[in-house]
Amino acid sequence: MKTRIIKVQQRDGSPSEAVLGRWAAEEEKTSNGTITSQETANGTRRNLNRWQVPSSADTTDPSAVADLTALEEAGAYLRTSDIPVAFPTETVYGLGADATRSGAVKGIYAAKGRPSDNPLIVHVCDLDMLRSFLLPHGKTINGSSSSGSKPEGETIPQIYLPLIERFWPGPLTILLPNPQPSKLAPEVTAGLGTFGCRMPASALARTLIKLAGAPLAAPSANASTKPSPTAAQHVLDDLEGRIELILDGGSCDVGVESTVVDGMCQPPVVLRPGGVSIEALRACPGWEAVEKAYKDQAEMGAKSAPRAPGMKYKHYSPKARVVLYEAGFEGGKKGVLEEDLDKALEGCVGHEGREKAVAVIRTKQWPVAAGMRSVGLEQDSRVQGSDEGDNADPGTTSFLVRQGALLSADGETRAARLLDVDLGQDIKRVAHGLFAALRELDRLGADVIFVEGVSDGDDIAAAVMNRLRKAASDIRA
Numbered sequence: 189m190k191t192r193i194i195k196v197q198q199r200d201g202s203p204s205e206a207v208l209g210r211w212a213a214e215e216e217k218t219s220n221g222t223i224t225s226q227e228t229a230n231g232t233r234r235n236l237n238r239w240q241v242p243s244s245a246d247t248t249d250p251s252a253v254a255d256l257t258a259l260e261e262a263g264a265y266l267r268t269s270d271i272p273v274a275f276p277t278e279t280v281y282g283l284g285a286d287a288t289r290s291g292a293v294k295g296i297y298a299a300k301g302r303p304s305d306n307p308l309i310v311h312v313c314d315l316d317m318l319r320s321f322l323l324p325h326g327k328t329i330n331g332s333s334s335s336g337s338k339p340e341g342e343t344i345p346q347i348y349l350p351l352i353e354r355f356w357p358g359p360l361t362i363l364l365p366n367p368q369p370s371k372l373a374p375e376v377t378a379g380l381g382t383f384g385c386r387m388p389a390s391a392l393a394r395t396l397i398k399l400a401g402a403p404l405a406a407p408s409a410n411a412s413t414k415p416s417p418t419a420a421q422h423v424l425d426d427l428e429g430r431i432e433l434i435l436d437g438g439s440c441d442v443g444v445e446s447t448v449v450d451g452m453c454q455p456p457v458v459l460r461p462g463g464v465s466i467e468a469l470r471a472c473p474g475w476e477a478v479e480k481a482y483k484d485q486a487e488m489g490a491k492s493a494p495r496a497p498g499m500k501y502k503h504y505s506p507k508a509r510v511v512l513y514e515a516g517f518e519g520g521k522k523g524v525l526e527e528d529l530d531k532a533l534e535g536c537v538g539h540e541g542r543e544k545a546v547a548v549i550r551t552k553q554w555p556v557a558a559g560m561r562s563v564g565l566e567q568d569s570r571v572q573g574s575d576e577g578d579n580a581d582p583g584t585t586s587f588l589v590r591q592g593a594l595l596s597a598d599g600e601t602r603a604a605r606l607l608d609v610d611l612g613q614d615i616k617r618v619a620h621g622l623f624a625a626l627r628e629l630d631r632l633g634a635d636v637i638f639v640e641g642v643s644d645g646d647d648i649a650a651a652v653m654n655r656l657r658k659a660a661s662d663i664r665a
């Protein structure tokens with residue numbers, strides 16, 4: 189199967205984004221608690237009920253016509269094909285399929301090589317689409333074929349309304365009751381009584397969903413066990429020959445997946461930390477007492493026991509062995525420990541008999557090369573980003589990769605290749621570049637990657653450390 193990458197030019201947040209669609213004008217709905225609009229950053233009210241998409245035929249600007257035509261083609265493909273389409277969201281690239289068709293949803297599991305016992309997130313373009321899926325099969329919002337009655341007031345559970353007001357469209361997934369019989373294919377929910385749903389901030393994603401005419405079930409578009417893709421090239425690296433279409437909207441803003449919450453229990457819980465912080469959730473009515481239902485440092489890193497290689501469930505993992513230094517690990521404040529380096533250099537032969545390559549991903553305070561004896565790093569320095577060519581934006585999408593040599597204890601002999609990535613101090617940038625850095629180091633042939641962890645407060649650092657702990661074979665704490 190030939191895999192095509194189709195570039196979509198309109199960028200999220202740019203003035204041209206509006207050509208991909210717009211929110212329908214406000215209709216006054218005064219019934220109890222129905223969401224009608226949302227305040228935007230510039231103070232105007234935005235109505236999330238209906239996302240409207242123009243037709244390419246009614247558009248004149250050539251680049252807008254090209255984008256809309258591409259999305260119309262992809263939408264039509266999603267309606268009938270059982271092969272999923274990769275598309276960008278603000279978090280990571282998703283691998284989307286019509287959530288109402290079993291054959292299409294099975295196609296996702298086949299392309300990813302993912303076990304089908306894991307439920308998928310359902311992506312909607314607007315609240316009307318969501319409301320329709322809160323009704324059982326056979327019922328529609330504006331009158332139902334079976335009872336003929338219009339649902340009274342808001343059907344979205346009240347607990348979620350403040351979150352939707354505040355964080356949608358955006359990196360937050362909510363768990364909702366799955367009505368019986370459901371309009372969703374059973375493969376989406378893996379037999380659970382709930383379904384996870386989010387409305388992506390990406391206008392491109394919402395327009396694709398609208399044109400597909402159905403919500404898209406979409407996991408991250410990586411091969412199972414690999415780091416999630418934050419650029420179209422990452423998807424191609426993993427899924428070339430397994431899917432036909434990749435929509436390229438540039439690199440993803442957030443860089444880690446959505447926060448998954450369950451508000452149907454008391455107190456509500458966070459199932460996965462992500463793009464929306466726990467601290468921001470706590471500020472919403474009904475969510476003050478939200479609890480973590482995932483393992484964080486308290487349960488995972490604290491014991492310092494290196495995990496037996498091969499024992500962990502592989503996730504977010506590059507080919508290289510990842511050694512994570514927790515921020516609270518006193519012995520690792522200045523960089524990599526001698527004993528860990530010795531272990532990394534054992535045998536001194538890397539993948540396929542090449543010279544070994546030792547890599548470092550730095551964040552807050554490690555010096556260049558994490559304090560290891562090195563030469564040549566400055567001379568070889570170059571900028572690499574998840575986004576190359578015309579779309580490159582060094583301010584937000586790039587990080588610095590330095591290449592040089594690691595010296596052995598005598599300070600003279602070359603012991604290995606050394607790769608050094610600096611993600612910088614800003615936690616948003618760390619999140620943005622994390623998966624791309626892991627993938628870039630894989631591409632450069634790293635055998636082991638030492639990562640400088642950050643302290644996981646209640647901000648996006650919690651998501652970064654959650655992913656790193658899953659990627660790591662060894663954790664120093």
Ligand code: TXA
Pocket residue numbers: 277279280281282283306307308309359361363377380382383384406407408409444445446447448459460
């Ligand atoms: O940002 C994201 O969420 C990305 C983009 C593509 O939207 N998607 C993503 O999907 O990360 P995936 O399949 O890689 O992760 C889905 C997560 C899993 O942790 C899954 O267990 C949880 O959501 N999930 C989905 N439905 C659920 C349900 N009904 N109950 C509990 N957890 C659920």
Ligand code: MG
Pocket residue numbers: 407408416
């Ligand atoms: Mg995933």
